[in-house]
Structures are given as structure tokens and as C-alpha cells.
Amino acid sequence: MAGGFFGGVHPEYNKELSRGKSIRVMPLPEQLTVYFSQNLGAPSNAVVKKGEEVKKGQVIAQPGGFVSTPVHSPTSGKIKSTGFYPSPVGTLMEAAVIIPDGRDEWEEGCDRERDTAGLTSDEIKDIVKEAGIVGMGGATFPTHVKLSPPEDKPIDILILNGAECEPYLTSDHRLMLEKTEEILEGASLFARAINVKNIVVAIEKNKPGAIEKMREAVEGRDGFSVEPMEVIYPQGAEKQLIYSITGRKVPAGGLPMEAGALVQNVGTCLAAFEAARLSRPLIQRVVAVTGSGIKNPGNVLARVGTSFRDIIDFCGGMTDDTAKVISGGPMMGVSQYSLDSAVNKGTSGIVLLKADEVAQFENEPCIRCGRCLVVCPMKLNPSALSIFAERMRYEETGEHGVADCIECGSCAYVCPSKRPLVQHFKRAKAEIRNRSKKAG
Amino acid sequence: MEDEMKDKDRKSGSGKNEMKREEAGKNKTSRKPPEKKKEEPFRERFIVSSSPHIHDGRTTSSIMRLVIFALLPAALFSIYIFGVTSLRVIVISICSALVFELLALRIMKRPVNISDDSAFLTGLLLALNLPPGSPWWLVVTGTFFAIVVAKQIFGGLGYNPFNPALIGRVVLLVSFPVHMTRWIAPSAWGADAVTTATPLGRMAESLDTLGHIDMDLIRELFSREEIINLLIGNTAGCIGEVSIILLAAGGIFLIAKKVISWHIPVSFIGSVWLLTGIFYKIDPAHYINPTFHVLSGGLFLGAIFMATDYVTSPMTSSGKIIFGIGCGLITVLIRLFGVYPEGVSFAILLMNAATPLIDRYTKPKVFGARKAA
Ligand code: SF4
Ligand code: SF4
Numbered sequence: 001m002a003g004g005f006f007g008g009v010h011p012e013y014n015k016e017l018s019r020g021k022s023i024r025v026m027p028l029p030e031q032l033t034v035y036f037s038q039n040l041g042a043p044s045n046a047v048v049k050k051g052e053e054v055k056k057g058q059v060i061a062q063p064g065g066f067v068s069t070p071v072h073s074p075t076s077g078k079i080k081s082t083g084f085y086p087s088p089v090g091t092l093m094e095a096a097v098i099i100p101d102g103r104d105e106w107e108e109g110c111d112r113e114r115d116t117a118g119l120t121s122d123e124i125k126d127i128v129k130e131a132g133i134v135g136m137g138g139a140t141f142p143t144h145v146k147l148s149p150p151e152d153k154p155i156d157i158l159i160l161n162g163a164e165c166e167p168y169l170t171s172d173h174r175l176m177l178e179k180t181e182e183i184l185e186g187a188s189l190f191a192r193a194i195n196v197k198n199i200v201v202a203i204e205k206n207k208p209g210a211i212e213k214m215r216e217a218v219e220g221r222d223g224f225s226v227e228p229m230e231v232i233y234p235q236g237a238e239k240q241l242i243y244s245i246t247g248r249k250v251p252a253g254g255l256p257m258e259a260g261a262l263v264q265n266v267g268t269c270l271a272a273f274e275a276a277r278l279s280r281p282l283i284q285r286v287v288a289v290t291g292s293g294i295k296n297p298g299n300v301l302a303r304v305g306t307s308f309r310d311i312i313d314f315c316g317g318m319t320d321d322t323a324k325v326i327s328g329g330p331m332m333g334v335s336q337y338s339l340d341s342a343v344n345k346g347t348s349g350i351v352l353l354k355a356d357e358v359a360q361f362e363n364e365p366c367i368r369c370g371r372c373l374v375v376c377p378m379k380l381n382p383s384a385l386s387i388f389a390e391r392m393r394y395e396e397t398g399e400h401g402v403a404d405c406i407e408c409g410s411c412a413y414v415c416p417s418k419r420p421l422v423q424h425f426k427r428a429k430a431e432i433r434n435r436s437k438k439a440g
Numbered sequence: 441m442e443d444e445m446k447d448k449d450r451k452s453g454s455g456k457n458e459m460k461r462e463e464a465g466k467n468k469t470s471r472k473p474p475e476k477k478k479e480e481p482f483r484e485r486f487i488v489s490s491s492p493h494i495h496d497g498r499t500t501s502s503i504m505r506l507v508i509f510a511l512l513p514a515a516l517f518s519i520y521i522f523g524v525t526s527l528r529v530i531v532i533s534i535c536s537a538l539v540f541e542l543l544a545l546r547i548m549k550r551p552v553n554i555s556d557d558s559a560f561l562t563g564l565l566l567a568l569n570l571p572p573g574s575p576w577w578l579v580v581t582g583t584f585f586a587i588v589v590a591k592q593i594f595g596g597l598g599y600n601p602f603n604p605a606l607i608g609r610v611v612l613l614v615s616f617p618v619h620m621t622r623w624i625a626p627s628a629w630g631a632d633a634v635t636t637a638t639p640l641g642r643m644a645e646s647l648d649t650l651g652h653i654d655m656d657l658i659r660e661l662f663s664r665e666e667i668i669n670l671l672i673g674n675t676a677g678c679i680g681e682v683s684i685i686l687l688a689a690g691g692i693f694l695i696a697k698k699v700i701s702w703h704i705p706v707s708f709i710g711s712v713w714l715l716t717g718i719f720y721k722i723d724p725a726h727y728i729n730p731t732f733h734v735l736s737g738g739l740f741l742g743a744i745f746m747a748t749d750y751v752t753s754p755m756t757s758s759g760k761i762i763f764g765i766g767c768g769l770i771t772v773l774i775r776l777f778g779v780y781p782e783g784v785s786f787a788i789l790l791m792n793a794a795t796p797l798i799d800r801y802t803k804p805k806v807f808g809a810r811k812a813a
Contacts, residue, residue, distance in 0.1 A: 006807060011494060090488075167494065239808065249808040323487050330493040337488045351493075358487055359495035365598030367500055370755035379804045383755065401806045409492030416500045417598070423490035 005240040007377040008232040009410045011167045011331065013206060018170045018290040021298035023178055026314050028100050032074055032305030033085050033342040034060065035095040039134045040141045041067030048096060052079045057110035057281050060096055069132040069142045073098060074283040074303035076105040086338040088308075088327035088347055095342070098305065112279045116189060119276065124193040131275030132282045132345070136267035137161060137172075137236065138328050140346035143268055147193045149257040158196050159245055160187050162203040162210060162266045163229055163236030166329025169349040171286040172266050174299045176203065176210040179270050180217045184224065186269030189276050194262055197223045200245055201266075206231045233331060234408040238263045240377050252404050267348075282345055289315045293322030293352025302343050308350055309339035323355035331409045361412065361420035363390070372411035372421065378404050382411035382421050389424035394435070397428040405429070500597075504557035506699050510690035511564055511745060517686055518679040522572035526679050529574050530567040536583040537563030544592035558597050562586050565605035568680020568741060569785070570612070571622055578619050582608035602792045603749045606785050613785070681738035691744035700748040703760035704767075708743040709734055711768025719776060727776065739771070742784035752792040759795075759802035766791045 037043035042065035048054060054073040061071040077100040087093035119127070129144035149155055160183070164172040175183065191199050201218065203211050205228045218224035227245060229235050239250045241263055248259040256263055267285060274280045283304050289311055290297040296316030308325065312318050318325075326333040327341060330351055372382035380401050388396040405425045412421040518526045541559035545551070566582050586608030594600040613620045621641070681687075694700045717730035733739070747753060747767050754763050767787045774783025 009496070011496065243807075252806045252808040254808065323485070324493060325486055326493055330491075332491050333493065334491065335486070335488045335493060337486055353493060355487070357494065359493055361489065361495075364500070365596065367598045367750050368753075368755055369503070369750040373755050373804060376804075377807065379807045381755070381804060401809075404806050404808075407491070413492050413494065414496050414498070416498050416503050418495065418499065420490060422492065426490065 004230050004232060005235075005243045005377055006379055007375045007410060008234065008240075009375050009413050010231070011233055011413060013167050013231075014290075015168065015170050015173070015206070017168065017292075018288050018297040018299055019173060021170075021174075023174050023286055023299045023301050026300050026302045026306065026311065028075055028102070028104065028303070029306050029310040030099070031080065031307075032077075032098045032100065032303060033095045033307060033340070034071060034074060034098060034305035035085075035087055035093045035342070035344055036061040036071055037064075037093065038071050038132065038140060038304070038345045039067075039069045040139060041065065041145075044068055044071055046082065046094065046096070048073075048079055048082075050079055050081050053077070054079060054098065055105055055107035057107040057283065063129075063142075067142055067145050069134055069144075070130065070281075071304075072132055072281040072283050073107075074305050075100045076103050077101045085342075086336075086340045088334060088336065088341045088344055090334050090337075095305075110279050110281065114277060114279055116185070116276045119189070119192070121193045121195065124189050124272075124276065127276050128193075128272055130281070131271065133268060133271045133275060134282070134345050135265055136271060136285060136345060136348070137265035138332065138346045138348050140344070143264070143272070146257075146262060146264070147190065149194065149262075153257045153260070155194050155196055155257055155260050155262050156198060157246060157261045158187065158191050158194070158199045159241060159261055159263045160199065160201040160266055160269060161236055161238075161241060161263050162201055162207070162214070163241060164207070165204060165231075165233045165236040166331055166333075166349070167233070168290045168351045169288045169329045170290065171288040171299055171348050173207050173210055174288075175266050175270060175286055176207070177213055180213050182273045183266050183269045184214075184217055184221065185277065186271070186273035187224075187264065188221075189272050190262070190264055190269065191223070196262070199224045201226045202229050202241055202245055203227070204229045204231045204235055233410065234377055234406070237377065237406055237408060239406070252401065285343065285345060285347065287311060287343055287347055288349035288351075290349060291322075291326075291352040292354050292357065293318045293325075294350075295319060304345060305342050307340055307342045308336065311343065311350060312339065312352070318352050319354070321354050322352045324353045324358045326351040326353065331413065332407060359413075359418070361418050361423070364417040364419060366419060367417055369416055371414045371416065375410040375414050377408060377410060378406055380405055382415075382425075385428070386419055386421050386424045389428040392431075394428050394431045397425075398432050402428045402432070501557045503699055504561050506697055507694065507745065508557065508561055508564060510693045510699075511568065511680065512690075513686040514680050514683050514690060514741075515564065515568060517683045518568070518572065522679065526572040528576075529570055529572060529579055529679060530564065532576050532579045533567035533570070533583055534560055534563035536580045537566070537587050540583055540587040541592070544588050545596075548592060548596075550592075550596055559587060562591070562604045562608075565680075565745060566608045568745075569605060569609040569678050569738070571620065571677075572679050573622060574619065578612060578616060581615075582612050584608075585611045598751055600751055601795070602789055603746055603752045606746055606789050606792075610785050610789060613780075677736075678738055678741070681741040684735050684740050687740040687744055691740070694744070694748075700744075701757065701760065703757050704748045704753060704764040705743045707761045707764025708747055708767045708771075709739060711765045712739060712771055715768065715772040716776070719772075733772075733775065736782075738782060738784050742788055743767070746785075747788045747791070752795060754795050754798045754802060756799070756802045756804060759798045762798050762802065763791050763795065766794060 036046045044061035045064050046061050048060045056076045058073045059070045060073050063069050077098045080097045080099045082096045084092035085095045125144050125147050133143040134140040162172050162176050187199055201214050211228050214226045234240055238256050242259050242261045250256050250259045271282045287300050287302050289300055294315050302311055325336040327347055366383050376382055385397050385400050385402055402425055407422055409422050537559045566586050586604040590602055590604040590607035591600045691705055695702050713730045713734045716733040719727040720730055754760050770787035770790055771783040
């Protein structure tokens with residue numbers, strides 16, 4: 001078993017709510033809200049206008065730089081309007097509202113079987129890039145960028161991230177059970193693209209079914225192995241995962257490639273398979289819809305652009321006492337103020353919590369208990385950082401490494417003073433960025 | 441991206457964020473296509489705040505309550521062996537601590553919130569550090585210094601550099617040495633209380649008068665009975681410091697509950713044992729057996745319940761070990777070469793002062809940080 005890293009916490013996992021539910025395909029909703037920017041990095045630029053007819057798989061936004069991806073229409077229909085709409089990240093984002101025509105017609109060139117055996121590294125990278133594939137664990141970092149390491153940083157291990165350490169979420173778990181072969185095919189393509197032979201599937205031990213299924217599936221495949229992981233949050237964070245598997249530390253402020261490793265979420269592997277084999281861009285994903293607030297929890301295959309409201313309705317609706325709707329998991333997800341938010345490429349789950357389950361944070365003084373230090377997987381001192389941030393001494397937060405904070409929330413999860421630690425760190429990071437922008 | 445960040449941080453948001461939120465609201469009504477469902481009530485109802493959205497449930501007051509719980513056996517036992525006089529001190533101390541806390545919070549216009557139980561705990565700890573027969577005014581003076589001077593004037597819970605209960609005790613020790621060393625023998629249920637000395641006090645006294653250790657006294661104190669008395673607490677001393685076994689049990693409970701870590705108690709008690717052991721090995725005629733040192737003079741109470749106070753001790757494990765060793769060293773120096781027979785309180789307070797320094801030099805190194813060239 002691959003074990004641990006420094007720190008971490010053991011929140012209630014609550015996965016049983018949706019773990020046993022097979023992925024259900026959600027029918028085409030009445031309208032879709034597709035954000036023009038679906039990735040971390042440079043926003044993409046709209047190339048369609050109100051009133052235009054689009055086909056399924058047609059590009060509606062072009063990448064705005066290298067670290068950026070195209071966005072495709074999830075169905076055929078008409079663009080009813082464009083404008084700013086509530087998004088899962090908590091802001092208004094520019095999007096197109098598409099009214100499906102019900103025919104679900106593919107754009108020419110899409111949805112054709114292709115023989116993947118002969119694809120070269122560059123061809124794979126191009127396919128991934130054009131299919132608009134991003135990290136589907138939630139980070140939405142453009143995948144083709146990860147596949148293009150600089151020459152002097154050779155990668156020798158590909159890690160499939162099936163840890164799924166966020167409480168409640170089960171979408172990766174279901175994918176590993178139901179799309180095992182496809183995921184491994186996609187992983188092989190990644191491995192070929194960066195020329196590595198060693199592929200490790202990392203799964204937390206609380207998914208014995210997935211571990212077994214993957215073990216059977218990798219048998220006879222060269223270079224593949226399955227590694228059951230200790231169940232601890234944030235096991236699935238890239239730097240922690242790499243350390244658990246290889247014992248290598250990603251340098252502070254550095255990228256995983258600097259430790260010779262590439263981490264890909266299992267959902268991303270599936271997307272790569274579908275892009276390469278079936279010529280389908282990334283227009284849908286599996287979303288775990290769960291929490292005590294949903295009447296019929298489950299895992300839903302939904303198109304990008306499906307509103308949270310439609311998905312929740314599809315899952316039986318929410319209970320009257322639902323107090324919080326989270327896009328993503330409860331540790332790192334973003335709470336929603338509107339059910340008009342629509343699924344984007346990074347929406348791994350929608351978690352509905354009741355009031356008594358929701359943590360309330362207050363700006364109480366730190367009692368220096370040190371619990372946050374013990375759990376911080378980045379070995380930061382969240383107590384000191386938060387005090388600097390509180391006093392708006394942002395330079396000092398920088399000196400104390402706030403940039404290395406992965407916002408995993410472990411510190412705030414255990415803080416007995418219920419200090420809003422992550423909130424402080426997000427603000428400090430934003431302030432530091434703002435200042436350097438002004439200075440630059 | 442910045443916008444996203446700010447928006448996510450709405451809960452403690454600045455005015456700017458609020459504005460953005462307003463805008464968001466407007467946008468939704470003006471630019472959004474007609475809704476199939478009314479969504480207004482949802483927006484009102486959902487809680488929007490920064491991640492994480494769950495908490496492990498342990499709060500400041502639940503921690504305080506666990507510590508209080510861990511102290512209860514020792515406190516109850518002291519009532520059993522010293523009688524109502526002990527109960528009286530405990531009750532006065534807790535009540536006056538709560539009253540001072542309340543008044544101070546009112547006067548300083550801080551949110552009045554004594555539900556965190558920290559004042560209760562301070563009152564209890566101070567009582568356990570006083571002789572059982574302490575007069576009421578002594579106790580009240582002690583809690584005044586503990587709560588008002590040592591804690592609230594410095595900014596309240598979390599900001600006090602010194603352990604409040606210890607400040608209370610040391611102020612009394614320095615100001616009223618006679619009252620603070622008037623011990624009563626155990627099993628004295630009120631009326632027939634006899635004044636006596638603590639074992640450590642008797643030892644120091646005999647050293648002073650004879651110039652070497654009185655072997656008869658040693659034999660008496662080291663009889664199996666006496667050691668057992670020390671362990672279970674059938675001896676003279678402060679209210680809470682006498683029953684080693686019950687204090688240790690409380691400590692193990694707190695470590696098991698992850699309220700405290702082992703680092704401070706073990707390094708503190710261990711270093712006292714080791715250092716006094718070295719002196720004893722060198723010159724057994726002048727120095728007392730290390731086991732006796734460890735079992736007496738409030739070392740367990742101090743090491744488990746006072747030195748581990750979060751606010752005034754270092755945060756990292758290595759810092760805690762340095763802190764514990766420092767406490768042990770100072771305790772031994774005071775006991776062997778100072779004017780007071782016991783030095784636990786002074787040692788902890790002195791190390792409290794060193795805590796910021798220790799914290800600075802034991803800063804954790806960021807994961808993946810390159811070694812400084
Ligand atoms: S949120 Fe940041 S500071 Fe807090 S535990 Fe995670 S990495 Fe450490
Ligand atoms: S967990 Fe909270 S109270 Fe404890 S040291 Fe960290 S910030 Fe302070």
C-alpha cells in the first residue's frame with residue numbers, strides 16, 4: 001500500500017449515499033448554459049453569436065492562448081442568447097444559452113471511429129487539445145499543456161488519479177467500475193504521448209471494488225499497476241499523490257513534471273479515449289449528485305451546460321431543509337448562490353447539505369492549539385498565515401509561503417476556533433497577485 | 441481569476457465584494473431569460489461561504505470541557521482527602537474567575553462570551569494550585585490577577601503570553617508566601633486540620649538546617665507507604681497536585697483524545713528525572729532521589745495541565761520538546777539551588793516568555809522546499 005504524506009485529515013466520507021448507484025444518462029434538458037471559458041488559464045473567446053445554429057461538437061469558443069482550450073457545443077440547436085450567467089466558480093461568466101433542437105446532430109468529422117494504434121505523440125496531443133480536454137478532477141487545467149513538458153524535465157511515471165479523496169464524491173469511483181477499459185485505453189494514449197512505460201493507478205482503499213476491477217483489467221497490460229492508497233484527505237492532491245506513490249517531492253512553487261511525474265484524473269483518461277477513438281470532444285461528464293439534501297442521490301452523465309436545477313430535478317429534487325449547494329466536494333468545492341449554475345468540465349459533484357451539517361466559520365482569535373500545523377499537507381503554518389492575513393500584512397503571508405497553500409481546507413476543518421483560514425489564504429493570494437500586477 | 445477568488449470570499453467580504461454580489465443579483469433578473477421556476481427563494485435560502493464546508497466539530501469550548509473533565513478526578517479526590525476546605529477553594533475560584541471574566545469583557549466591550557469555558561478552566565486550575573485551606577480573599581486576588589491582568593488586559597483568550605492561572609499563583613506566592621505555604625495534612629475533614637509541610641518542603645528544610653540530607657527523613661519518605669501515598673495523593677500539598685495517579689490518568693485521557701500531545705509532559709517530566717538523577721548519582725548525600733522529585737511538587741499537574749496550555753506554549757512538536765526540556769531544566773535549577781522548594785510554576789512562566797522565540801526557530805519547512813544553499 002502506498003501511504004502517506006505529512007498531515008491530512010479524516011473527514012466523514014459519506015460515500016455510501018451514491019457509491020452503489022450506476023451512472024445514469026441524463027436526458028437532454030430544455031436549455032444549456034455553456035460557459036465560453038471552461039479551463040484554468042487564459043479564457044477562451046466566443047466564436048458564435050446569438051441566433052446562430054450550432055451542431056453537436058461544433059467549436060463555440062476558441063482557446064485564448066496556449067494554456068487554454070476550445071469549448072464545443074454539447075448538442076445541436078440554436079444559440080438563444082449570450083451574456084453573463086452565474087457559474088459554479090461563484091462569479092458571473094460569459095456563456096451561450098443553447099436551445100437544443102432535439103436532433104442531437106454531430107458536427108461533421110465528429111463521432112467517427114478511429115484506429116488509435118498508429119497515433120504518434122504529436123497526433124495524440126493535438127487530438128487532446130482540439131477536444132478541449134481539461135483536468136476533470138476539478139482543477140480544469142488544460143491537459144495538452146501537461147502533456148508538453150519541457151525537454152529538460154523528463155517524465156518517467158504516469159499516475160492515474162482515482163483517489164477521489166473528497167468526501168461524498170463518487171463519480172471517479174463509478175467511472176473506474178463502469179468504464180475500466182476505456183480509462184486504461186485513454187491512459188495508454190497519455191503514456192504514449194509523453195513516452196513513459198510506468199503507469200500506476202492510484203485508488204484509495206475505501207474503493208475495494210474499483211481496485212479489484214482495475215487489477216483485473218491491468219493484467220496483461222505492460223507497465224500498468226494498481227496501487228491502493230491510504231484513506232486520508234487530501235490523498236488525491238497532485239503533490240501529495242506523487243509523494244505517496246514515488247516518494248518524490250514536487251519542489252515548492254513547482255510543477256509535478258519537476259518530480260518526473262504526470263498525474264491524470266481517471267475521468268480525463270476517459271475523455272482522451274473518447275476523443276481519440278470516437279472523435280468526440282469533451283461535452284459531457286459524470287457528476288455525483290449527493291448529500292443529505294438530495295432526494296435520490298446518484299451519479300449522472302450530464303452534458304456540459306446542464307443547469308444544477310435540472311440535474312437536481314432529475315435526481316428527485318432537493319429536500320426543503322437544504323441549506324447549501326456545493327459545486328465539487330465539501331472540502332474544496334464552491335458554494336452556489338444560484339441553481340442556474342451549469343455543469344462545466346470540472347464539475348465532479350453537486351453536494352447538497354442541510355443547515356446542521358454546514359460549517360460556520362467565525363473570525364475568532366487563534367488559540368494556538370497547533371492543530372492546523374499538524375494537518376497541513378504542505379507543512380505551512382496556517383495559524384501564522386491567517387494572523388498576517390487578518391492584519392492585512394499580505395507581504396508576510398507571501399514570505400510564509402501562502403503561495404504553496406493548495407487550499408485543501410484541512411486546517412480550517414480542524415480549527416477549534418473555527419477560523420476561516422482558507423478564506424484568508426484565498427484573499428491573501430489574490431491581494432498578492434493584484435499587487436504584483438500593479439507593480440509589474 | 442481574482443474576481444472568482446473575491447466572490448468566493450463573500451462571507452467576510454469587503455464592500456467591493458458586496459457590490460459585486462449586488463450586480464450578480466441584478467444581472468440575474470435583467471439578463472436571464474424567463475425562468476421556468478421561480479428562483480428567488482433559493483437565493484435567499486442558500487448559505488454561500490468559502491470552503492471547506494464541513495468541520496470536524498471540535499471547538500474551543502469542547503476542548504476546554506475535555507480538559508476540565510480530565511482534571512475532575514484529581515479535584516474530586518482532593519475534596520475527599522482534604523474535605524470541604526478544598527471544595528470551598530475550588531468553588532470560590534471558579535465563581536470569581538467567571539465573574540471577573542464577565543466584568544472584564546463588559547468593560548473592554550468585547551463580545552461577552554464565556555461559553556468557551558476558558559475562564560472556568562482557569563479558575564479550576566488556579567484552585568488546584570492553591571493550598572487547601574486558602575482564605576477566600578487569597579483565592580479572589582489570585583483569580584483577579586489570572587483573569588483580568590494576565591488574560592484580558594493582554595487582549596483576551598489567544599493573546600495572553602503567560603498562563604493566566606500560573607500568573608495568579610505566582611503573584612500570590614510572591615505576595616503572600618506565608619499563606620501560600622500553609623499546608624494541611626490529608627484526611628483532615630475541616631475542624632481538626634493540622635498544619636504540616638509538603639514532603640519536598642520538609643526535605644529542603646532538613647537540607648538547610650543540617651547541610652546534608654537527614655537519613656531518617658529519607659527512610660521515612662522513601663518507605664513504600666510514603667511512595668504509595670505520593671502516588672495516590674495521601675500527602676500534603678496544593679489541592680490538585682497531590683494525586684499523581686489521577687493526574688497521569690487525566691493526561692493519558694487528554695493524549696488519547698488528541699487534546700494535548702505527549703511532547704511537553706514527557707520531555708518536561710523526563711528531563712526533571714534525568715537531571716535530578718545525574719545530581720543524585722554524583723552526590724547522593726546532598727541530592728534527593730530523582731523518583732521523589734518527579735512525584736512531588738506539582739510536577740505532574742504543571743507538566744500535563746499547565747505547560748501544555750495552547751496559547752502559551754510552542755505549536756510544533758520540536759518546539760514543544762524544547763519547551764518541555766527548558767521547563768525541566770529551570771525546575772531543577774530552582775529546586776536544587778533556589779530559595780523555593782519547588783520551581784514548576786516559575787519554570788513554566790519563564791518558558792512561556794521564550795515561546796515566541798522557540799516558535800520562530802522551529803518553523804515548519806514548506807513541503808518540497810529546497811534546502812537553503
Ligand atoms: S488549506 Fe492551505 S494552509 Fe490549510 S491545510 Fe491546506 S495547504 Fe495547508
Ligand atoms: S487550528 Fe485554529 S486555533 Fe488552532 S492554531 Fe490553527 S488557527 Fe489557531
